[in-house]
Amino acid sequence: MVTPFDEKGEIDFSACERLIDHLIATGTDVLVVAGTTGESPYLTADDCQKLFHFCVEYVAGRVPIVAGTGTNSTKSTVERTRMADAAGVDAIMLVTPYYNKPSQDGLYAHFEHVASKTSLPVMLYNVPSRTGCHLQAETVIRLAEIENIAAIKEASGDLEQIAAIIERTPDSFAVYSGDDGLTLPVLAIGGDGIVSVAAHVIGDEMKQMVEAFLSGQKEEAATAHRQLLPVMKTMFLAPNPSCVKYALNQMGVAVGEVQLPLIPLNDIEKKQVDMVLGSLSTIKK
Structure with missing residues (x-):
């Protein structure tokens, strides 16, 4: 979900209401707030806290809410995750730490630590084109063994990597495309859906396409x-x-x-x- 702002650069909560209603009315099954599309680098911790509480209260259970709480600091990621937990969201999304360029063992330690500080389901988010940090398939497979690490948003564009993750993680571990243009190819190799940007504009059409594939109408x-x-x-x-x-x-x-x-x-x-x-x-x- 994009984050609406007013002319002063503050979150426009009235516009948020209209946007949420629009998204739910046009096929969105789950709202992801404060992610890349929500301009997360611009949002302060206070902004996130207000946005999480607002969305939970306004959505009122109509769809689940996933809060983007990942930063390039493990400490601040834990802090934002606790904010999201207190607000009552349904899950969190953790982007790979950007700029720091940790090793694969460092990435494992980061995600393991954050997951240990919450009971919420965790969606990993791999988007190396933005972060300069690539979460390799082997590391994802290791992380999937942690009980509350439940999914990944894969925006590497690497179908071989995505296929390896699908093949070697438990069936309960969900793999979502992070690229609209790869929605159908990811579904075709066993993925579970799309964390979509274009669904703001073509939500009904995206949902119909996914449902057509899943019902055998290839x-x-x-x-x-x-x-x-x-x-x-x-x-x-x-x-x-x-x-x-x-x-x-x-x-x-x-x-x-x-x-x-x-x-x-x-x-x-x-x-x-x-x-x-x-x-x-x-x-x-």
């Missing part, structure tokens, strides 16, 4: 995947979540602008997003 799912790829690709023309925030605003779901160091789209980028939004009526038929 051709229908493949057709939907091909039709939706241009939308998925366009949502990443500029650093996420710049495009999806612009698209939401154009759709009448006001979420404000991205915050520095991210910047709003330029005119050329806006035209490209507008063109894709204009084509959605054809896809949605």
Whole structure:
């Protein structure tokens, strides 16, 4: 979920209400808050605490809530995890520590330590293109043995790695694509779903595609995947979540602008997003 901001750069909780209603109404099964798409590097610990409490209270059990509590400090990750636990979220998502570049043993120790400080289910998050830190399959397989490490959001783009994780972790360990464009390929090798950015714009269509595949309608799912790829690709023309925030605003779901160091789209980028939004009526038929 993107984080709506007002003109002063503060969280706009009224806009959060409208956004949450929009997401739930268009097929979102679980809300992930304060993740990359939520501009987590911009959010202070106080922002996160307020956002976690607000989302739990407003959602009121309609869907589960996963809180992004990972930072590049094990200490602060534990602190944010405790905040999320106290707020009543259903699970946490832990990104690999960025900038520090720990070893694989260091990554194992980090995630093991944080998991030991909470009873909440933990979703690991591997996104080396953003963090400069790659969580290797062997390390994920070791971590999956820890009771409350229950899932991974895999955004490495490496289908061989994802296949190895699926093959060598317990059936109860869920593997989600972290890339919209790999949703169907990840499902095809045994993955469990998608932690999606594009679902802000094409939520119903994404859900229909996943459900078609899982119900054995492979051709229908493949057709939907091909039709939706241009939308998925366009949502990443500029650093996420710049495009999806612009698209939401154009759709009448006001979420404000991205915050520095991210910047709003330029005119050329806006035209490209507008063109894709204009084509959605054809896809949605």
